[in-house]
Amino acid sequence: MPDSSRDLLIQKGRIVDPSQAMDGSADLLVRQGRVAAIGKNIQAPEAQILDASGLVVAPGLIDLHTHLREPGREHAETIESGGRAAAAGGFTSVLAMPNTRPINDNAAVTHFIIQTARQHSPVNVYPVGAISEGSRGQRLAPLGEMREAGIAALSDDGMPVMNSNLMREAMSYACGLGITVIDHCEDLDLSADGLMHEGYAALRSGLRAISSSSEDVMVARDILLAAQTGAHFHVAHLSTATSLEMVRQAKLRGLPVTCEVTPHHFTLTDEDVKDYDTNYKMKPPLRSRQDREALLQGLADGTVDAIATDHAPHAGSEKMQEFERAPFGITGLETALGLALDRLLHAGHIGLTRLVELFSVNPARIVGLDRGTLKVGAVADITLFDPERRWGFDVNQSCSRSRNTPFHGYSLRGGPVATIVAGQIVWQAGSEKSSNQK
Numbered sequence: 001m002p003d004s005s006r007d008l009l010i011q012k013g014r015i016v017d018p019s020q021a022m023d024g025s026a027d028l029l030v031r032q033g034r035v036a037a038i039g040k041n042i043q044a045p046e047a048q049i050l051d052a053s054g055l056v057v058a059p060g061l062i063d064l065h066t067h068l069r070e071p072g073r074e075h076a077e078t079i080e081s082g083g084r085a086a087a088a089g090g091f092t093s094v095l096a097m098p099n100t101r102p103i104n105d106n107a108a109v110t111h112f113i114i115q116t117a118r119q120h121s122p123v124n125v126y127p128v129g130a131i132s133e134g135s136r137g138q139r140l141a142p143l144g145e146m147r148e149a150g151i152a153a154l155s156d157d158g159m160p161v162m163n164s165n166l167m168r169e170a171m172s173y174a175c176g177l178g179i180t181v182i183d184h185c186e187d188l189d190l191s192a193d194g195l196m197h198e199g200y201a202a203l204r205s206g207l208r209a210i211s212s213s214s215e216d217v218m219v220a221r222d223i224l225l226a227a228q229t230g231a232h233f234h235v236a237h238l239s240t241a242t243s244l245e246m247v248r249q250a251k252l253r254g255l256p257v258t259c260e261v262t263p264h265h266f267t268l269t270d271e272d273v274k275d276y277d278t279n280y281k282m283k284p285p286l287r288s289r290q291d292r293e294a295l296l297q298g299l300a301d302g303t304v305d306a307i308a309t310d311h312a313p314h315a316g317s318e319k320m321q322e323f324e325r326a327p328f329g330i331t332g333l334e335t336a337l338g339l340a341l342d343r344l345l346h347a348g349h350i351g352l353t354r355l356v357e358l359f360s361v362n363p364a365r366i367v368g369l370d371r372g373t374l375k376v377g378a379v380a381d382i383t384l385f386d387p388e389r390r391w392g393f394d395v396n397q398s399c400s401r402s403r404n405t406p407f408h409g410y411s412l413r414g415g416p417v418a419t420i421v422a423g424q425i426v427w428q429a430g431s432e433k434s435s436n437q438k
Ligand SMILES: [Zn+2]
Pocket: 157, 158, 184, 236, 237, 283, 284
């Protein structure tokens, strides 16, 4: 067992912390779980040494969008297995979406998730509370009670609130409670029983299509409601060029609107959906090449605030069905940072500072977490990554209980090396069989 009282000295890393406009080589000392000092040649003879030569030292990565499946569907993921997958992906905190069984729509479920995570998860888990009772979209859940119990945000992810008046009420309360509303923007009548993005690829495959408008209509509605109520509205897994443009305009007007994009939407398009492989089935669906181009532009110019995984584990038996019958969603915690380094940084779309903003500083700000910074005195949640390490993702080595990913076998340039939560090293590349290093 690691000695929690022992100091940790991270030596000779490149510290990239946009929260304090820092990018340079330095040592970082952790004492009693907090950042104690940053500087050149720090002397700490008693400390455990971590050599970070050639590595980036960043405030810990925060995933705004994870599904942990506990309580209720532990065969697909538990708080422990999902937490270990997060740590192996370089994440120090995750927000857990409420569509468990039962739904996290009351303080008892919120408490259960927090307690279980404290005992079993190597990373911080922040529950997201449901907007409506049972996420049925009829009556508001007890938002204040759940806020007291410790939820970090509100969402009916996956079962979006179709009733605009209920959403308006939710936003009014959320504004008063100072809590962010995260909406999975989908008009269920427009998407109907669609399976993939509406375009040539869908025509060719014969699969029923989901139009871009199913997302765009709800983004437009929620921007209007956010303007009216003053609530902070965060768009989950934004996937279309039109929605992105609406967020851009809302920001220009000074509205409290933010958005996240997933690694699969900035990496893949509907043309990648091949052979009816259900590892390409998710909501929102993989969009067109033009949509992907727009997302890359938004990631570069600051319109996109965060990268979030929408890690959605499903057991093999569930995903190994016909495309039509398989559930939506793919895993993503262990591939997110590698894909961002490979497809965004090395492809020249963004720099390191922006990457750390997207993964850590901004997610913390969006939901008001006291994280996402390495300022002296802050909790020492730290991610070490190597922008150059070449590795291949082998899903059979995954810490997740599920295997539903389209990224098995991908060769990536750049990936996590160590994950530190409150000063404790909770994962290191090569230190366990879950390592993906090659
Ligand atoms: Zn969703």
